[in-house]
Amino acid sequence: YGGKYQKFTTHFSIFIISYVQLIGTMMVKEKINNLPEKPGVYMMKNKNVEVIYIGKARNLKKRVSSYFTKASRDGKTENLINSIDDIEVFITDNEIEAFLLESNLIKKYRPKYNIVLKDNERYPYIKITNERFPRIMKTRIREDDGSIYFGPYPNVKYINHTIKTITDLFPIRRCSRASSSAPIKNPCLNYYIGKCICPLLTPEKESEYKRLVNQAVLFLKGRKADVLKEIETEMGKEAKNLQFEKAIQLRERYMAIKNILEEQKVFSSSAENEDIIGIADEGNLCVITLIMKRSGKIIGKKSYTFEIEIGPEEILEQFLTNYYLTSDDIPDKIILPMDIQEKELLEISISEKSGKQVLLEIPERGQKKRLVDMAIKNAQNSLREHLFRYNPEKAAIELKKTLNLDREPKIIEGFDVATILGSFSVASMVNFINGIPNKKSYRKFRIKYVEGQNDVEMLKEAVARRYQRLKNEKGKMPDLVLVDGGKAQLNAAIEVMEKLDLENIPVVALAKSREQIYTRNREEPIQLPFNNDALRLLMAVRNEAHRFANTYHISLRDKNLLLSRISEVKGIGKETAKKFLSALKDINGPITAEELEKIDGIGRKKAQIIMDTLLKK
Incomplete structure (x- = not known):
């Protein structure tokens, strides 16, 4: 009877396990049937009472039920569903609270099926420090220090240009001197050239300085119309108090900001700030690429990689929530590659966070669709780079x-x-x-x-x-x-x-x-x-x-093209052109006429002719 008994016990064990799983699934479904149709956050737990997934919803019952509808499932969602043993919910007063609570709970529990947002590279931020007299600076480290951070930005030139623009418009400090109650005696150069009002020299200007900093923050957030309204109000007050010099300074700042807005309109028929999102996945690996477009110009891209067993739509929704509800740099539009279940709710939450209307768009044709396709191609390329890694x-x-x-x-x-x-x-x-x-x-x-x-x-x-x-x-x-x-x-x-x-x-x-x-x-x-x-x-x-x-x-093709172009110049023969090309590899940095003079057989006159030719070509 040994073999028959062993076979019987094996089948009986499988039956017990299946029965327990069935009972567990029935209990979960019963709990779902009793969920309220209100906004909130749901926490899915496994049999070890570990939180494996956290989500938010405008309607808890409708959202959680959707996971158990076979039509909406893919293979990855199936793995999540099979691991659920219990569901716990938090009811909130509104959708915004649900978003914020979800973000906090994910940070606390770090569930298996939620994404953790990490850059593939450490890109720099613009930082407004949390000091008595805040300063603007560039940093690659984001700390939990109460400072305001914009970014990260993949283009360092864009950051440098933006910081310069801010200090030109709003004379706030960039120096690293510590804020203190006692005034300093020797201000830095920026004070003398009008790039900083130096609150360290005159602490009594604290309220004026903080107003400047607040306006700079609004400007960086893209709320330039709000800045103009504030400055317009200030101008009226100063003129009423017969402070005409201050009123003139404010008017100059007002016109400078207005000119920037006009330049943006001229540069592009769509000068809005936009983020374009692309996504690619293979197996459990998913890459999201974000292309940043500011004032009509593409300033760079960032890629984020996730190794997780959920579908791309779910990953995209989590990414948008985590990225934009913790960012101070929110564009006017976010262009998506696919629809997501909580699109309207996310749109409301991001708009609330940024203090302006933010639209989530899914283009079907035109320039925006081409930009989404470009973002997808970049995501696919980044995905391939990860897949090419081997032992x-x-x-x-x-x-x-x-x-x-x-x-x-x-x-x-x-x-x-x-x-x-x-x-x-x-x-x-x-x-x-x-x-x-x-x-x-x-x-x-x-x-x-x-x-x-x-x-x-x-x-x-x-x-x-x-x-x-x-x-x-x-x-x-x-x-x-x-x-x-x-x-x-x-x-x-x-x-x-x-x-x-x-x-x-x-x-x-x-x-x-x-x-x-x-x-x-x-x-x-x-x-x-x-x-x-x-x-x-x-x-x-x-x-x-x-x-x-x-x-x-x-390199051969370009060298031959350059040789033929220089050889055609009057006064420069083929032999001189060859000498020039062979000497190029020994020149470090930009080519100048002075560098070319040092080459045997060229001299000052021929050097100038070559430089003129290169500049024209």
């Missing part, structure tokens, strides 16, 4: 197994070619040791023996030249050779290796279109999953060979 040791083991090699490939060499209609044709060879680029062993080849557009023959020439020389010099041979392409490129490389009596070195080809691996002994290509370490390593080698070949090709 070198695991990759070598996987390659040995997948390609049926005698040993794990320690040295891999990759080839690619670059040409434009058979002109400036080059090839590259990159060398990876233990999965790491070994740049000192990279080689580039100017194609000598192939005419016209024939990539396969160019590849054969590069492979032959590389391994003939390595063989002659008795150099270290690779454990694996990779060529960019398909069956034709593979056969060409194998043919060369056989002629050199190097057929014992494995050769593979990697096709770009579907990332398929072609090998000597298989008719059909090998298709590995995208997250496989072996495939990621081969892709890294192939992409590096492609980059190296293209860089060399472009």
Whole structure:
């Protein structure tokens, strides 16, 4: 009876587990049926009473019920639903309170299925310090110190320009002197040139200074119309009190801000500040890219990466909540790649936070749709960069197994070619040791023996030249050779290796279109999953060979173009032009006539002619 008893107990255990899960699901559904139709926050817990997900809703019953509707589920949401053992709710007076409470609870519990907002890079902020006499500064560290932060901004030039604009309009301090009750004796240069009223010198101006700081903050928040109203009111008061000098200063500030607004209107028919969002996901990895557009200009982009088992719509909604409800730099419009369930509620909450109307838009056509597509492409590119990360040791083991090699490939060499209609044709060879680029062993080849557009023959020439020389010099041979392409490129490389009596070195080809691996002994290509370490390593080698070949090709093409342009100038022959080009690599920094004079055979007159030509071209 032993086997039958064991089988019976196994089936009985499965039945008990399934029954317990069923009872748990029934209890959760019963609780959902009794939820109020009011705004609030819901906390989902697992059987260990751990908070695994926190969300907010305008209607708690409707929102929580939607998770258990099969039509709205995807595979990732299914994992969340199967983990829920209990649901707890907090009822709030309104939707805004729900948003703020959700943000605070996520920070406290850090649930498994909620995103944690982290920049892929540490971008700088504009900071208005929390001091008696606040100052404006640039910083890369955001502290919980009561200061006001704008950003982060990916474009440092934009930050520097903005800080300069602020101090030009509102003479607030930038110096690092500590605020104190006792006045200082020696103000900094900004005081003397009218860029700061220096409250440290005259503490009695504290109320005036704080008014300036408040106006600067409103300006940075995009509430320029509110600033103009405030200044207009101040002008009236000063004129009434016969303080005409102050009234004139205020009028100058008023007109300067108005001129900025007019310039923005002239520059762009849509000079509003906008953030454009793109999203891409693969498996449990998701990337959100945010493109920042200010006064009609794109000033940069930021990317955020999340590794989490929820769908892209849910991730996007969480991102928008976390990012904009904790930011002081909120644009007029946020352009989205897809609809989200709580779009209207989020729009109200962000508008409330920023003190102005903020619109969330989902464009279907036109310029904004093109910008969203660009943001999505950037998100996809960032996602691919993350997916290309591989474990070198695991990759070598996987390659040995997948390609049926005698040993794990320690040295891999990759080839690619670059040409434009058979002109400036080059090839590259990159060398990876233990999965790491070994740049000192990279080689580039100017194609000598192939005419016209024939990539396969160019590849054969590069492979032959590389391994003939390595063989002659008795150099270290690779454990694996990779060529960019398909069956034709593979056969060409194998043919060369056989002629050199190097057929014992494995050769593979990697096709770009579907990332398929072609090998000597298989008719059909090998298709590995995208997250496989072996495939990621081969892709890294192939992409590096492609980059190296293209860089060399472009440099040759540009050098030839420059040579022909300078050679055409009266008084400058081909020999002088060649001297100029060969000396370029020794000039650090910008090219000047003085630098060119030092080149043998050029002199002052020819140097000036070359500079004039470069400037015109």
